[in-house]
Amino acid sequence: MELIQDTGWAGQPATVEQPLRGDTDCEVVVIGGGGGGMSAALRLAEQGVDVVLLEAKTLGWGATSRNAGYITNSIAADPELLGLFLDRERLRSLYRYAENSVHFAEKAIARHGIDCGYRREGIVMAAVSKGQLRHARRNAKVLAEAGSSATFVEGREAGLPEGFLGGLREGVGGTLNPGEFVLGLRAATIAAGVRVHECTPALDVVDNGAGVTVETPSGRVRARKALLTTNAYGTTLSITPKHLSTPVWTSLVETEPVAPERLDEIGWTSRAPMVTLHMIIENYRVTPRGTIVFGTRRVQAGRHPLPDRTPAPHVVDDLVRGFRERFPGLRDIQPRRAWGGWIGMSSTWLPVAGAASDNVLYSLACNGHGFAQAQYVGHLLAEHLAGAQLDEDLAAIWHGRKRFRRSLVGGTALYAGWLADRASDRLSALTK
Template structure:
């Protein structure tokens, strides 16, 4: 099924690509640290290392901020990814540290926005883990209690008290964080990196990263970089490099869609008075948020597991149609509002659904801060890792996600059949009013 009038974009729907990109790497370079990957984690690492006086080379296969960094929902959230009850059960000793890491990441990113002085339309509205059924309401109440006990600034409340639209019965208010334009934010970080003194090479795909007696060699089609150390900030593309830990993460395609402009009086009639971003309590969440363009952007609902090469792609029209069904179910008064654009991006899901960082082998470090919560966590994680490489002791927040051994076990929950089953269970629960 294809929805008429929708522009299916292979780029971000938030911002146009840069008019000029940096030239690809050609020849041989030496540096203190080479950063592979120009997403938020890689750019933040390069920025901090340059601030601390390191000679940095950053290589990116597209342009910095091309991937999930500029394509996500733009919800700056302070909660760990995954179900709090499950996480607290599986990681009872680490859970409080993971909650602290997630909230600290929001504070760090808010400060970074101020330092960059970039107009990314940030609104500190908080976000709500919302319920659309009585079953989800019970789940939200339970998870709010678990998060509070772990030190989170979270509160369960009725939907009207939270300023939610009528379709949402209540949920967990995460007071920290808010909503922003992630394309403009990524562009602002990119501009800062280009000003930092780091040598940035875009349109440069990395073929291999090899440790040597003298350091590390990063090989690209046009040459190589000889570095003392390397940071792998390759997110969903990590499996494309043999040096990355096996089973570090699986690539998942996430789709987004956006309506055309909606009249202010119709938006006001929805009862969405808080402007908080919304994520549902489904197995595979649905996200909804208001934008500075007077539209509603929404996404997820169905996840697609990547296979083969992860190139640029347009969203699947059938997935966008399914997203539209969910949107109109939640906002029936807007059934006459057409969708205007759709896009998507690759994110990384680690086996634990948690951010991770560590040393893959001597002098080669990795960091993944995504799992659907990377807007705040990725730049914070990249910065903490840069501080570690600069000689600082292991920060307690970095320690919460640090892996002493680069060993990962594939998750049985991150497979195509399980993801399809999760979607099917959610739809059955919607029809029967069970919740998930």
């Protein structure tokens, strides 16, 4: 099987935007050109703000082009768990923010005419055991109270494959090809007049009160304000709030093409994209190229400086084992390629945006569900930087200047989560 260092969804851009050489001034500098940074820079340019976007590699090179391609209104932690810690109003505002993120991403695809195979098909948080099914029913109740459009569905009625008993169907969202999406958003960002510098890592960001100075290998940017959208790489810059995020490596595998009648035979008649209800989720979806992409399940914590890397062979083996267990009728289907990317996990496990200093804002909207959310937060932060009041959806995740507690996410905790999931799999196999 091929282990890929870039995204497996699409090729890299054919040309590279000029790296920064020398010094330059602007009103706002955006650091990190993923979905969040591109969306922010685009909105600023549309409002007539002189904006520079610095990207260490090429726009979209990070998680935004590498992910599983679910446009989802999920929020990092399990809804039932969130309900234990957050009051009803806070939950409602978070789910409103998450659904609006989905609508925002869908509108961005339409507005920029991005050809990325988007299918508005909803996503099922699917149960693979009776325990998970009971959990799904409880989650449906929490989500209904939070105003989310998710509903409980039975496996047969939802056209799920054998072994998937039912679950929660999100009322919004669907799937796309994130690699193609990134190429489209990159083109729109450049066309909007953003001054894009690729292959230009920000090495240091200093807020001197009157403005911000960003050092790069071959030049310096002076700006009135700055926005950090560096996701998992955030803590390499000393201005990033301490403990804001922990980097976690997440892997995906793609199979050879599967004949549609094979999917019908195993009962996956709806082709609904699925995410399991394990502590560390598994995801399974059919792609427009007729393959199945699956992933997560076994994730790994990272340390800075984060390496450019491929998935670990033992993680890929575990993902393939999981695929064969979930889809016994497709045991002969061969995995072909694997790739992965770095996710930034916030210490609260919730999406978060705030201020690192008077003139520097940040966004960390990801936690594995940030494809649409990072873009929406980038857009809202751009409007705020351009003078708008704090939008109510931005207020729902606003952290201000407060400190973060040290995260409990680490290699040992992630491995323990994987072990607990395998133990619950074994238990449900014994009690079937």
